[in-house]
Amino acid sequence: MEIVIQPDPELAGDLIAQEIVRLYRRKPTAVLGLATGSTPLPVYEALRRRHEAGEVSFAEGQAFILDEYVGLPEGHPESYRTVIRTELVDHVDFPRHALHAPEVEAEDLERAVLAYEWAIRDTGGVDLQLLGIGENGHIGFNEPGASLASRTRVGYLTPSTVAANARFFDDDESQVPRRCVTQGLATIMTAHHLVIIATGEKKARAVAQMIEGPVSQRWPASVLQHHTHVTVLLDEGAASQLELADYYREAYGSVPSWRII
Numbered sequence: 001m002e003i004v005i006q007p008d009p010e011l012a013g014d015l016i017a018q019e020i021v022r023l024y025r026r027k028p029t030a031v032l033g034l035a036t037g038s039t040p041l042p043v044y045e046a047l048r049r050r051h052e053a054g055e056v057s058f059a060e061g062q063a064f065i066l067d068e069y070v071g072l073p074e075g076h077p078e079s080y081r082t083v084i085r086t087e088l089v090d091h092v093d094f095p096r097h098a099l100h101a102p103e104v105e106a107e108d109l110e111r112a113v114l115a116y117e118w119a120i121r122d123t124g125g126v127d128l129q130l131l132g133i134g135e136n137g138h139i140g141f142n143e144p145g146a147s148l149a150s151r152t153r154v155g156y157l158t159p160s161t162v163a164a165n166a167r168f169f170d171d172d173e174s175q176v177p178r179r180c181v182t183q184g185l186a187t188i189m190t191a192h193h194l195v196i197i198a199t200g201e202k203k204a205r206a207v208a209q210m211i212e213g214p215v216s217q218r219w220p221a222s223v224l225q226h227h228t229h230v231t232v233l234l235d236e237g238a239a240s241q242l243e244l245a246d247y248y249r250e251a252y253g254s255v256p257s258w259r260i261i
């Protein structure tokens, strides 16, 4: 894992955006994996800006959403499809049909979930998967206890995730859907480059467990320790419980300037 500690979330977001721009210049058909939550928003803002400046085109690209609530109607402002459209897709030249999401309204949800897993495989794999992390160490909606070998499936939110996500639903936990579809941990692990962003002290414990703790279902993000190309972008708050923070800073300081992340 490469750990990159930045003074503020906007800088971290822009570094990821620069890496995505570089990816699309090298490979215009690249497949992106997109995460929601509030942490990746600076990445989408930087991408919109860089697209407007003519630095990048997504016209031949594809994107797969990481997870989605079950039970929100199409077009609901907090459905993850809507969030990704309003934060990114509607502002750049991604063809609308190139944004893939699990069919959470399908009558046969299990079948729809399998189809989503296969659709990801059929692309040959996600080139760059953007991830956030929950305070309890979840990635996507892979909550503590998720099998490290899990594939895309229907899941159920923990009370702590319901509480954390209530802020998107008028602070009313009863409005937060409990069921979800998420790419599994093993599905996420098939992406070529995993880029995870975490900001704020609330994430510090989960971040420390992910990077320096044992690999375990209790902290699902710790599975990333088994991937060969993971970049972790942190602000000082999220990095505050890392035992080896100074070493990570020094090591990133030594990378050649042509390499972004």
Ligand code: GLP
Pocket: 035, 036, 037, 038, 039, 040, 066, 067, 131, 132, 133, 134, 135, 138, 139, 140, 141, 161, 165
């Ligand atoms: C949600 C999403 C995750 C996200 C997490 C953290 O539960 N399913 O993909 O990483 O929240 O969100 P935030 O970045 O808002 O803290």
